[in-house]
Amino acid sequence: MDKHSPKDKFRRKAISVAEAQAKILPLVGRTEAEYVPLYEAQGRILAEQITAPHPYPHFRRSGMDGFAILSSDTADCSADHPVLLEVVDEIACGALPRVPLAPGKVARIMTGAKVPDEADAVVMFEMTETVTQHGKVFIRLIREIEKGKNITNVGLELAAGDPILAPGRNIGPGEISVLATFGVHRVPVMKRPRIAIFSTGSELLSIEEPLQDGRIRNSNTYMLASQIKEAGGEPYILEAIKDDLVTAQRRVQEAFDEYDMLVTTGGVSVGDFDIMADLVSDGDLEMLFNKVMMRPGSVTTAAVMDGKLLFALSGNPGACFVGFELFVRPAIGGMLGVPQPFLTEITAELGRPYRKINSFTRYVRGRLEVREGKLFAYPAELDESNVMITIKDSDGLIVIPPSTEGREPGELVTVLRLPGCLL
Amino acid sequence: MDKHSPKDKFRRKAISVAEAQAKILPLVGRTEAEYVPLYEAQGRILAEQITAPHPYPHFRRSGMDGFAILSSDTADCSADHPVLLEVVDEIACGALPRVPLAPGKVARIMTGAKVPDEADAVVMFEMTETVTQHGKVFIRLIREIEKGKNITNVGLELAAGDPILAPGRNIGPGEISVLATFGVHRVPVMKRPRIAIFSTGSELLSIEEPLQDGRIRNSNTYMLASQIKEAGGEPYILEAIKDDLVTAQRRVQEAFDEYDMLVTTGGVSVGDFDIMADLVSDGDLEMLFNKVMMRPGSVTTAAVMDGKLLFALSGNPGACFVGFELFVRPAIGGMLGVPQPFLTEITAELGRPYRKINSFTRYVRGRLEVREGKLFAYPAELDESNVMITIKDSDGLIVIPPSTEGREPGELVTVLRLPGCLL
Structure with a gap:
């Protein structure tokens, strides 16, 4: 033979x-790695570690439309003892403060604009009233403003040198947002x-x-x-x-x-x-x-x-x-260097009986459902190897280890989640 | 004003x-709809209902490599009373039977090939022994074969006219398999x-x-x-x-x-x-x-x-x-005509406390985890509106309705599953 x-x-x-x-x-x-424009990086796999080239935010940022103030100016301020503060500057997004602040002085500031170095709080526009006296503009405040209010500090999200994205990562909207933020306009991806x-x-x-x-x-x-x-x-x-x-x-x-x-x-x-x-x-x-x-x-x-x-x-x-x-x-x-290249393994309760027995492990196509925080797996009615029609309706492969007995609803099973999972 | x-x-x-x-x-x-070649249809949204133009399978198909037989020939057959059946035809995949079967006659047949009309079972190759006598080839069988064994009937998966794919469906590997099977080589998709x-x-x-x-x-x-x-x-x-x-x-x-x-x-x-x-x-x-x-x-x-x-x-x-x-x-x-265009709503147990309160519903970025068939949602540490860095790590938006109290671990929350969910 x-x-x-x-x-x-x-x-x-x-x-x-x-x-x-x-x-x-x-x-x-x-x-190998290759470089693609950021706009084309979606769905590609990152080839290199990306670290933050600068802190983020990289300047003290206003979280509100309002006025940058010295919080000490509002000490003991109340409806009975309002305080008037003079508006000496106006800081748009992308602009820099032009007038250094001193006690009693404030700057009009937009959300996202750089807070003047002297200021230590931003008061919301809605909490102020504008008053004009002798050709000067003031705001009237009737409550104390705590130090740090509405200011996002430098490096709140990331310090310079912080790792941001690891190699092997799939690039989606969140990754693209980060890459754009740090100016990574040519992205190293795996071929x-x-x-x-x-x-x-x-x-x-x-x-x-x-x-x-x-x-x-x-x-x-x-x-x-x-x-x-x-x-x-x-x-x-x-x-x-x-x-x-x-x-x-x-x-x-x-x-x-x-x-x-x-x-x-x-x-x-x-x-x-x-x-x-x-x-x-x-x-x-x-x-x-x-x-x-x-x-x-x-x-x-x-x-x-x-x-x-x-x-x-x-x-x-x-x-x-x-x-x-x-x-x-x-x-x-x-x-592609994906750190976990296998289908994600999760556990679920079997939603209906599975009665086939086999000496080999079965990978049964099935649907997943979530009810009340619990996952249920439903094996497809037709799961034979030659069946084509149930592939399209499958969220995962239900793993049925070799056994001489069927499996009952309520039993925990391992499910390999498929990429097209509709869950 | x-x-x-x-x-x-x-x-x-x-x-x-x-x-x-x-x-x-x-x-x-x-x-509008447009037609694209099947090869380019992936990720597109189907524009029309697709129905089966013919049953599937459209012929009686052998599920095994073996021999197409008349099951009646194996009645009372056993190790003590083996039966010899003459091999009169060989049917490859894609070929048609050439010799009509009669009692005592069988055809060698391949997995996926058309079963002769007269046959009502296929016996696995491994269960047979080949014997040559007087220049003729026979198989020896030592057990009864049940009617219908290893034959996939016409229309097992789909009858002609059965709806297969609804408009609005996202086209992935399973859909492409179906479309190819039915010869839909130009696919109507939404622009x-x-x-x-x-x-x-x-x-x-x-x-x-x-x-x-x-x-x-x-x-x-x-x-x-x-x-x-x-x-x-x-x-x-x-x-x-x-x-x-x-x-x-x-x-x-x-x-x-x-x-x-x-x-x-x-x-x-x-x-x-x-x-x-x-x-x-x-x-x-x-x-x-x-x-x-x-x-x-x-x-x-x-x-x-x-x-x-x-x-x-x-x-x-x-x-x-x-x-x-x-x-x-x-x-x-x-x-695009997607039937459920909103993010999929699921429920999960809160995995850690969420202490922020608000008069408006919060959509908190967070991760999902499955343990022992239960889903857990973990709100991101930084979920302020101006925070960018946690978008990339989010599997879903945890919905926190207006409340004056924080939420505790173990409480059920609604989560809107994001498309890039890594679960």
Whole structure:
């Protein structure tokens, strides 16, 4: 019996998901950094630590429209003993005080403007009354104003040199606000890994072709492209690999020369035409695993060639989706330097019974709901590996460890939160 | 006292957030639909109902690599009474059966291939032994196979005409998988609303300029651009509006001619240079509200002109952010036909005390955590309207209704989940 016979393909050593993930991560290489304009940085992964080049705020800032005052001028001030203070300056946002303040003198000031060095409080405009006497403008105050009132001190939010954003961080509106504040207008981000997608076999219809009996359209490559984009990679859909081992080897080699990672769908099972199984058991690729103790996607396969990873995912949509989320997403995240590249693990109460049993851990697509501060997970009715329709309605993958008994509502389960979670 | 005096600007009628939202939504017009290639549909909003043009699966599909059989051939079969069945056909994926099956005959079949009409079960390859006799190939079976085994029936997931995806749906990997499966290669999506962003005042430094005393960089317009992209709009950062009412009016009018919506930041307070407050109290714009019973962002203002909306948000980063999420995001979602355009409301236990009191509802930035199936919300230490640094670390806005008492850990609070939630 030669090594490529179907029988040989059965002899696969199944390893756990954690073991499989542990085999991948050390092989993941970092992509390089590149600079992009701030406006285009959204959704990219930060490549370097950003520290505050100056304190923030960097000047004492008024929190109100009103008057900058010396609080000592209001000591013992009340409705019965009002105080009149002369307005000697007007400080707009972005302007600097022009007149030094002295006791009895105040400056009109706008929200966000620099408070004069001599002032130690800002009184709200609404708490004052303007009085004109002998051509001079005064404000009348009828209550004491405490020192520091309505002034934001230098460095309240950040001191110079404070770390602001760590490398590996996903850039969203809050990060963009910080970067703009500190003038980081060219942002160091990780280059998007370029990832080639192959489907296998010649039986798939293109998405433009009319339906034919016995054939299905090639949906997995588009789904994978979408998952790759979501994970921060740049997908390239290549022509399908046909069932010819020599050509397949050449095309895989060419793709490794051109791209940072390869993802294939289909052909990993034990069938006669399972080209990926044959290819990975061959010499040029170093097989990392070809069986994982999980459902769906137990045939998920990974290999490495010259330091680059190939993931051979199932052709079943559900299994392909799960295989991507458990293995390819973390690999892409690792290339981008994301500190926690795996799906976020949370716990939830099972919302309805789950009665399937299995010797392998199941990753069941499901919805999440929050009621009264508690999380509930609802497994999808259809969660077989070949089911496509429930992928779109899934907030997470409910982890059901091997068990000979079903799971009951109310039991706590681990859920891997999917990126598109609608919760 | 003329109508533009600061004193007049104080006389604002505060309305609730819900009232303010209710004033906006009826004024939101839908954008048009456009077609994009499936590959570019990710993150777009579906414009039309998609129904299944055919059942799915559309043929009886094998769930295994193995043999399509007549289950009746295995009746009473056991280890003591094995049965031999002749292999008369081989059906690859995408191929059609060539030989009609009769009792005693089977077809080799691949996962995903069409099951011959006469067969009513598929037996796994691993459960068979191949035997060659007189030049014919047989399989030996030693157990009964139940009818229907390993066959996925036509329409298991969807019948023809079943609704698949509703308009207003955000397109992710699961949706793309469905669309590809049904050959929807040109996808009807909503056009992205074109949204102009103005900052106000001449005091802001550009993000490229070196720091100057008393001045800050223009960070809100970049944050808003990022929020607009996240909400599904197309942001256009325009030159800042200066403190000259006539010019400001002209520029706002021009922007209304060109764009679908206007968002401004700053100038809505009661200061002397608050151009937006002046502009909105003027004749051409119909003011919807200029005070909302909320913190931060009570000065959030909305107006309408010729059926198009203008949102004048606070210049304070925190208040600007919250104002966008509560009012502008739903307006953009409404234009896109998103069925639930508001931030998702969930409940969580307060994880630490929140001691600030207020006569207005507070929207406190905070983090979410899940422990043992329960959600906990942690208010940020710095949540003032002028604070920028905590925006990036927020999973949600914790809603603290008006109260004269602080809130204690363990109390249930409502949280508006932010799009970038890291939970």
